[in-house]
Amino acid sequence: MTMMSITDVLRRVEEASVEDVVAEHLDQIHKSKFNTFITIAEDQSLRRARSLDSGESGGKLSGVPIAIKDNISTKNIQTTCASRILEGYVPPYDATVITRLYNEGAIVIGKTNMDEFAMGTSTESSYFGPTRNPHNPDCVPGGSSGGSAATVAAGEVAISLGSDTGGSVRCPASFCGVVGLKPTYGAVSRYGLVSYANSLEQIGPIASNVRDVALLYSIIAGHDPGDSTSVPVDTEIEIDCDLRGLVIGVPDQYFGEGIDPDVEKAVWNGIHHLETEGATYREIDMPHTGYALPSYYIIAMSEASSNLARFDGMRYGLRTEDKDWSTTFSEVRALGFGEEVKRRIILGTFSLSAGYHDKYYLKALKVRTLVKQDFDSAFKNVDVLVAPTMPMPAFRIGELVDPLSQYLADVNTVPVNLAGVPSVSVPCGSTHGLPIGMQIIGRYFDESRILGVAAAVE
Amino acid sequence: MITPEEVEHIGWLARIKLSGEEKSRYAEQLNDILDYFGKIDEVQTDVEPTYNVLELHNVFREDVASDSMEQVETLANAPKEKDGYFKAPRIA
Numbered sequence: 001m002t003m004m005s006i007t008d009v010l011r012r013v014e015e016a017s018v019e020d021v022v023a024e025h026l027d028q029i030h031k032s033k034f035n036t037f038i039t040i041a042e043d044q045s046l047r048r049a050r051s052l053d054s055g056e057s058g059g060k061l062s063g064v065p066i067a068i069k070d071n072i073s074t075k076n077i078q079t080t081c082a083s084r085i086l087e088g089y090v091p092p093y094d095a096t097v098i099t100r101l102y103n104e105g106a107i108v109i110g111k112t113n114m115d116e117f118a119m120g121t122s123t124e125s126s127y128f129g130p131t132r133n134p135h136n137p138d139c140v141p142g143g144s145s146g147g148s149a150a151t152v153a154a155g156e157v158a159i160s161l162g163s164d165t166g167g168s169v170r171c172p173a174s175f176c177g178v179v180g181l182k183p184t185y186g187a188v189s190r191y192g193l194v195s196y197a198n199s200l201e202q203i204g205p206i207a208s209n210v211r212d213v214a215l216l217y218s219i220i221a222g223h224d225p226g227d228s229t230s231v232p233v234d235t236e237i238e239i240d241c242d243l244r245g246l247v248i249g250v251p252d253q254y255f256g257e258g259i260d261p262d263v264e265k266a267v268w269n270g271i272h273h274l275e276t277e278g279a280t281y282r283e284i285d286m287p288h289t290g291y292a293l294p295s296y297y298i299i300a301m302s303e304a305s306s307n308l309a310r311f312d313g314m315r316y317g318l319r320t321e322d323k324d325w326s327t328t329f330s331e332v333r334a335l336g337f338g339e340e341v342k343r344r345i346i347l348g349t350f351s352l353s354a355g356y357h358d359k360y361y362l363k364a365l366k367v368r369t370l371v372k373q374d375f376d377s378a379f380k381n382v383d384v385l386v387a388p389t390m391p392m393p394a395f396r397i398g399e400l401v402d403p404l405s406q407y408l409a410d411v412n413t414v415p416v417n418l419a420g421v422p423s424v425s426v427p428c429g430s431t432h433g434l435p436i437g438m439q440i441i442g443r444y445f446d447e448s449r450i451l452g453v454a455a456a457v458e
Numbered sequence: 459m460i461t462p463e464e465v466e467h468i469g470w471l472a473r474i475k476l477s478g479e480e481k482s483r484y485a486e487q488l489n490d491i492l493d494y495f496g497k498i499d500e501v502q503t504d505v506e507p508t509y510n511v512l513e514l515h516n517v518f519r520e521d522v523a524s525d526s527m528e529q530v531e532t533l534a535n536a537p538k539e540k541d542g543y544f545k546a547p548r549i550a
Contacts (some may be wrong), residue, residue, distance in 0.1 A: 092531040186512050199510060228517035229510065294495045305472060312473070314544050319537035324550030330475040342474055346465065346484060347491060349472040360495060365507030367498050372508055404491055420511030444512075 001134055003178070003208035004158040006215060009064045018063035018107070022049040025065045025109055028156045034132040034141070036151040038070050039078045040110040048107050058105020060215060065109035066101060067151045067160035071118055072203065073192035074098055074108055081194050082116045082126035085317045085336025095192020096227070097161060097203050097220040104219050109157060112147030116338045117308065118168055118196045120144050121406050122395070125340045130397055133175060135434055139394040142175030144168040148206050149176040159212055161220070163193055165201040166296055167389075167413025170425035173206055174389035174437025177427045179213045179454065180206045184445050185420030186231040188217075189224035195307040197300040198229075200417040210426065210455040214239050217447060233445055241452030244278030248453075249382030253289035254412050259391040266429030266436040267388045270457050274386075277456050284382065286374040289415055291367050296414035297407055298351050298364035304341075305348030311336065343403060372419040375441075384453055385441040387412055389425040393434035412439070422447050426454040460488050 013021050022045050029040055045065065052063050068074060071081045073091040075098075080086045098108065115125040123131040123146025131146040133139040134154040141150040145162025149172030152160055162169040164182035173180025181204045188203045195201075205216035218235040250271060255264055271281055313319040313332035320331045337345070351360035378385060391412060400406045416423045421441055428438040438457065442450035462481035465488065469476040476484065529542055538545035 089535055092527055092534060186514075225519060228519075229512070229514060231512060231514075288501070291498050291501050294497050297491075298495055298498075309473075313537060314546055316535035317537070322538075322547040325547045326473060326550070327475075328547040329473045330470070333473055334475040337474065342476075342480075343484060343487065345472050345474060346468050347488060350460075350468050350488070350492075351495075353468070353471065362507055363498055363503060365509065366503035366505050367501055369505040369508045370501065370503065372511060373505075403487055404494060407491075418508075418511075 002155045003152065004155055005209055006061065006064055006158050006212045009158050013063040018049040018052045019046065021063055022046055022065055022107060022109065025157060029110060032154065032156055033137065034134055034150050034154055035129055036112055036131055036147045036154065036156060037067070037110045038080055038082060038113050038128050038147070041077045041108055044077055045107050045109050052105060060104045060219065061101065062105030063107065064105070064159065065107045065157055067110055067112045067148055067157045068098070068108055069114055069145050069148050069160070069162045070111040071114060071163060071194040072097065072161060073194070074111065077108060077111060079111060081118070082114045082128055083336065083338065083341065084127045085311050085333070087318065089316045093192065096189035096224045098192065100220050112145070112151060112160060114147055115144035116341050118144040118163055118165055119304070119340050119344055121167070121171055121409050122400065123147065123172070124397060125338055127338060132397070133394050135177060136394070139396050139434065140175065142172030142394060145206065146172045149173050149178055149180065152176070152178045152206055152208055158207060159216055160206045162204055162206050163201055164204045164417065165197050166300060166417050167410050169204040169206060170389045170413050170423060170437070170439055171410070173425040175394035175435065177435030178206055178208055179210050179424065179426050179458070180204060181213050181217055181424045181447070181451070182416060182422060183217060183221060183447060184422045186229055187221045187233045187445065187447070189227040189230045191224055191226035197303040198307060199303060200300060210239055210451055210458055213424070214451045237448050237451060239448070239452045239455045241449065242278070243274060243453070243456055246279040246384070246453070247382045248274060248279050248281040249284040249378050249385045250281050251284055251286045251289065251378070251385055251387055253286050254387035256411070259388065260393065260431070262431035263388050263392060263436050267386070267438045270428040270438045271386055274453065274456060282382065284378055286378060288367065288370040288374050292371045292415040292418055293407065293411050295364040295367035295371065296418055298360050299368065301344045301348035302352050302361045303348070305345045305352060308341070308345055340403065368418045371415050375419040375421055379443045384450055387439055387441070389413065389437035389439040393431050393436060416441055420444070422450055424450050424454045426457050428457055460485050460492070
C-alpha cells in the first residue's frame with residue numbers, strides 16, 4: 001500500500017501517456033478490496049485521457065485522475081449520494097469545482113462511497129455497503145467522505161474531493177492517515193454539491209500530502225456567481241512558512257473525557273515538534289465547546305429536513321406506483337431513504353415544527369453565535385488552534401450502532417463548521433496500526449497558515 | 459416524551475411513511491437524542507442567532523437573461539413524463 005502524490009502521477013504521464021495512467025488507475029480501482037467507489041467512470045475517463053493525449057490543453061493537473069465524492073454533481077456520470085433514492089441519477093450539469101478541475105486537465109475517475117447524503121461518521125450508512133479502512137479492513141474509514149479518504153490511503157488515486165458538514169473530510173482523513181482540508185465557509189462554491197446542511201458545509205480536498213491539498217484548494221476555491229454564499233478569496237497558497245513567533249492555542253475542551261490516551265499523546269508530540277521549529281503554545285479556554293455538538297446536530301438536521309424535501313421522485317430518482325400526491329411521495333421517500341436519513345429528517349422536522357422551533361432551532365442558532373465568539377476571542381491571542389481531529393482512532397465496523405454514540409464522536413470537528421473557520425487534519429502518529437490525525441484550525445480565510453503548520457507536522 | 463403516534467405525525471409532515479416497528483424504534487431513539495439536545499438549555503443566550511457565518515444578506519445579481527438547460531436534458535432523469543412535462547401523481 002503505497003500512496004501517490006500529484007508529482008508521481010505527472011511523472012508517470014510524462015513517461016507513458018494519459019491513457020496508460022488512467023488504465024493503470026482503473027485497474028487498481030477494479031481490484032480494490034475496500035469498496036471505495038460507487039461508480040467507476042471507465043468510459044468517460046478513458047475518452048478524456050485520449051483527448052488530452054491528442055493535444056487538448058490541460059493545466060496543473062493535466063492527466064491526473066481524481067476521485068469525487070458521490071454528492072458532487074458530475075455531468076454524464078451517475079451521482080447517487082449513496083442513496084437508493086438517487087440510484088441511476090445522471091446529472092445534466094457539472095458542479096463548479098468539477099469545471100475548475102477540468103480546466104486544469106484533471107480526469108474524474110469515479111465517484112466515491114460515502115454515508116448516505118453525507119450523514120454519518122463511518123461510511124456504514126451507504127446504500128452500497130460500507131467502505132473498509134485500508135489500514136485495517138475490519139475498521140471503518142471514517143465518514144462521511146470515507147471512500148474519498150480510503151482510496152487515497154490505499155494508493156488507488158493521488159487526490160480526491162470530499163465534503164465537510166461536521167467533520168466529513170477531516171474525520172476520514174484522520175482515520176485513514178491522509179491530509180484533508182475543510183475550507184473557510186464561502187471559500188469554495190457549493191454549486192452542484194447536493195445540499196445536506198447548507199449553512200455548514202464546504203467541499204474540501206484530500207491527498208497524501210499537504211502540498212497536494214494546497215494545490216487542489218487553490219484550484220477549486222474562489223467566488224462563483226452560481227453560489228451566492230461564495231466569496232472572493234486569495235488562492236495563492238504558500239506552505240513553506242517560518243514558524244518562529246507562531247502562537248499555538250491548545251483548547252483544553254478538545255482533550256476532554258473519553259479521549260484515547262494514545263491520541264492525546266500523539267497530538268502533544270506534534271505540538272512539541274512545532275515548538276522545536278520556533279512556535280510557542282498556550283493552553284486556552286473555549287467555554288462553549290461542550291454545547292457545540294447538540295447545537296450542530298439540531299441545525300444540521302433542521303436544514304436537512306428542508307433540503308431533502310426535493311427528493312419526491314418527480315423530477316429524478318426513485319418512483320413507486322402512483323397513488324394520490326402525498327401518499328406517493330411518502331412511499332417514495334419511505335423506500336428510497338435509509339434509516340439514518342429518515343431519523344435526521346424526522347428530528348429536523350420536529351425541531352422546526354410549531355411549538356418547538358424556538359426551543360431547539362432558534363436556541364441552537366444562538367449557541368452557534370457563542371461558539372463563533374469563542375473562536376473570535378481565541379484568535380485575538382493565538383494564530384492557530386491545534387487539537388485531536390477525532391478523540392479516537394478508527395472504530396470497528398458495527399461497533400457504534402447506537403445513533404447518539406456515533407454523533408458524540410464528532411465532538412472536536414463540529415465546532416469548526418458552526419463557526420465557519422478553516423481546519424486541516426494531518427497525520428501525527430498511529431496506535432495499533434491505525435493512524436491518528438491532528439487538526440490545525442485557523443482564522444477565516446487563513447488557509448495558507450494552517451496548511452503551512454500542517455506541512456511542518458507531516 | 460414523544461410517542462409513536464407523534465412520530466407518525468412528524469413522519470407525515472416530512473412525507474415519510476413509517477412502519478409500526480419504525481415508529482416505536484424512532485420514538486425511543488428520538489427521546490434519547492432530544493434528551494441530549496436539551497443540554498443547550500443550560501446556556502444563557504442573550505445573543506443574536508447566526509444563520510450565515512460571513513453575515514451575508516440578500517446577495518443580488520444583475521437581472522440579465524442567460525441560457526438555461528435544454529428541455530430534453532431537464533427531463534432526462536424524470537421517472538415519468540408526458541408531452542414535455544414532469545408527470546406528477548394526482549392530487550387527492
